[in-house]
Amino acid sequence: MNSLNISNTSLIFASVLIVIALLIDYKEKLGLGKDIFIAAIRTVVQLFVIGYVLSYIFKLDNILVTLFMVLFIIVNAAINAAKRTGGIDKAFSISLIAIGVGTAVSLIVLFVSGALEWTPSQIVPITGMIASNAMTAVGVGYRSMNASFKDQRQQVLEKLALGADIKQATAPIIRHSIKSAMAPSIDRAKTVGLVSLPGMMSGLMFAGIEPTTAIRYQIVVMFMLIATTGFSTMIASYLAYKSYFNDRKQLLD
Amino acid sequence: MSQPIFTLQDINFEADQKKILQHISFTVKQGELVTITGPSGSGKSTLLKIIATLLSETSGKILFHDKDINQYEPTEYRKLVSYCFQTPSLFGDTVQDNLSFPYEIRHKEFDQKRAIHLLERVGLDASYLDKSIHDISGGEKQRVALIRNLLFETDVLLLDEVTSALDHENSQIIRDLIFQLNQEENITVLWVTHNPDEFKEGTHQIKMVEGQIQEEYHE
Ligand SMILES: Nc1ncnc2c1ncn2[C@@H]1O[C@H](COP(=O)(O)OP(=O)(O)OP(=O)(O)O)[C@@H](O)[C@H]1O
Ligand SMILES: [Mg+2]
Numbered sequence: 001m002n003s004l005n006i007s008n009t010s011l012i013f014a015s016v017l018i019v020i021a022l023l024i025d026y027k028e029k030l031g032l033g034k035d036i037f038i039a040a041i042r043t044v045v046q047l048f049v050i051g052y053v054l055s056y057i058f059k060l061d062n063i064l065v066t067l068f069m070v071l072f073i074i075v076n077a078a079i080n081a082a083k084r085t086g087g088i089d090k091a092f093s094i095s096l097i098a099i100g101v102g103t104a105v106s107l108i109v110l111f112v113s114g115a116l117e118w119t120p121s122q123i124v125p126i127t128g129m130i131a132s133n134a135m136t137a138v139g140v141g142y143r144s145m146n147a148s149f150k151d152q153r154q155q156v157l158e159k160l161a162l163g164a165d166i167k168q169a170t171a172p173i174i175r176h177s178i179k180s181a182m183a184p185s186i187d188r189a190k191t192v193g194l195v196s197l198p199g200m201m202s203g204l205m206f207a208g209i210e211p212t213t214a215i216r217y218q219i220v221v222m223f224m225l226i227a228t229t230g231f232s233t234m235i236a237s238y239l240a241y242k243s244y245f246n247d248r249k250q251l252l253d
Numbered sequence: 254m255s256q257p258i259f260t261l262q263d264i265n266f267e268a269d270q271k272k273i274l275q276h277i278s279f280t281v282k283q284g285e286l287v288t289i290t291g292p293s294g295s296g297k298s299t300l301l302k303i304i305a306t307l308l309s310e311t312s313g314k315i316l317f318h319d320k321d322i323n324q325y326e327p328t329e330y331r332k333l334v335s336y337c338f339q340t341p342s343l344f345g346d347t348v349q350d351n352l353s354f355p356y357e358i359r360h361k362e363f364d365q366k367r368a369i370h371l372l373e374r375v376g377l378d379a380s381y382l383d384k385s386i387h388d389i390s391g392g393e394k395q396r397v398a399l400i401r402n403l404l405f406e407t408d409v410l411l412l413d414e415v416t417s418a419l420d421h422e423n424s425q426i427i428r429d430l431i432f433q434l435n436q437e438e439n440i441t442v443l444w445v446t447h448n449p450d451e452f453k454e455g456t457h458q459i460k461m462v463e464g465q466i467q468e469e470y471h472e
Pocket of ligand 2: 299
């Protein structure tokens with residue numbers, strides 16, 4: 001590693017950036033002052049806490065503790081994704097299964113292929129990356145599904161009236177929900193390196209890793225994200241659509 | 254003609270604490286042409302949707318061939334008791350997407366000949382199959398929607414103001430089709446209409462007011 005070190009003094013000087021944001025807020029009367037302040041404080045506190053926790057976990061290098069951390073990340077991702085369902089039944093369990101399975105499958109593929117080693121310093125950050133993308137994707141899928149059920153309510157009813165099963169009546173909605181959830185990660189994969197250098201790769205290069213090595217990790221990450229977002233939203237959509245119907249196969253209000 | 258196909262026993266329906274249907278009881282015999290009329294908001298569509306099992310009654314019971322409609326598998330029941338919406342909207346992209354749907358859900362090959370035959374029976378033709386659902390008129394949509402319900406044999410047709418979006422000539426075509434289905438194919442029809450001439454055609458006529466049956470007439 002090269003001399004990678006930010007002193008606390010540098011951090012304090014960097015806080016000037018937040019002061020700039022607060023000045024903009026004041027001048028433009030955005031009314032965001034409190035939010036910006038809270039956001040800044042939370043950033044500092046949360047990251048310091050997680051920094052020390054990770055540092056401890058990496059040193060400990062204990063399978064159970066690492067697994068607990070993985071679980072903690074997935075549960076948090078599920079709680080957040082569940083908030084975007086617009087109040088369907090079992091939102092949390094559905095999100096947990098979807099994000100959990102999606103993340104697990106990606107992790108397993110990465111292990112088997114040898115791209116990832118079983119050390120906390122690799123597993124924890126990668127899990128965080130996968131789960132947070134799965135969370136966003138599942139959330140997008142839920143929102144799309146909610147919107148479609150509103151927009152296409154009449155069409156769904158007509159299909160039911162023709163004797164369609166709830167899955168047959170919902171097929172285009174499910175397809176659309178998976179598509180819209182996957183679209184961002186596909187788009188990102190198309191523009192990666194052209195518009196932005198992604199976080200993983202930037203981080204590795206920051207730490208002094210050769211760009212040609214850093215890109216290998218990034219390639220793995222891009223593939224992983226496409227797979228996970230697809231898989232997680234597929235699971236979430238297939239589990240969630242049923243909550244829009246009752247057991248008499250009627251579309252709920 | 255004498256077997257009851259439907260028996261409605263004291264059907265009540267409430268939504269948002271509002272009584273929408275109250276004490277609806279009547280019997281429909283196999284092969285009848287039941288016409289239902291009443292002012293806007295009197296609960297006609299709600300009644301058909303309940304019979305179609307798209308809504309559940311708040312209380313009461315409906316028997317279909319002597320068995321509670323809630324005991325049928327909903328998708329099987331709805332294939333036998335086919336509801337055509339008052340303001341239907343088509344799905345997919347083309348007219349054909351709509352007409353092939355009933356085949357899809359039965360895992361059957363689309364029968365283009367039959368679809369064209371039915372299109373012609375309602376005054377349309379084969380060229381409509383490929384038309385975008387956005388490029389056809391309201392009356393044409395209404396007719397395509399009706400055909401969707403006719404591609405496979407059904408026991409009962411629940412028709413909700415199916416001629417209201419049509420001009421005189423096309424209404425007549427649809428009326429003739431309904432009579433033919435009823436008389437020649439022995440399909441039991443429950444037909445909601447605002448048109449007094451259509452109402453008079455019923456062999457069994459029901460007038461609804463404020464969620465209740467005001468008058469009932471049997472031939
Ligand atoms: N899901 C619902 N929630 C609340 N009220 C409803 C609901 N469905 C229907 N209603 C109300 O029930 C009443 C009957 O509606 P319905 O559509 O059955 O009337 P209709 O007789 O078919 O009228 P029209 O001739 O205008 O088609 C109306 O006052 C309507 O606003
Ligand atoms: Mg109506």
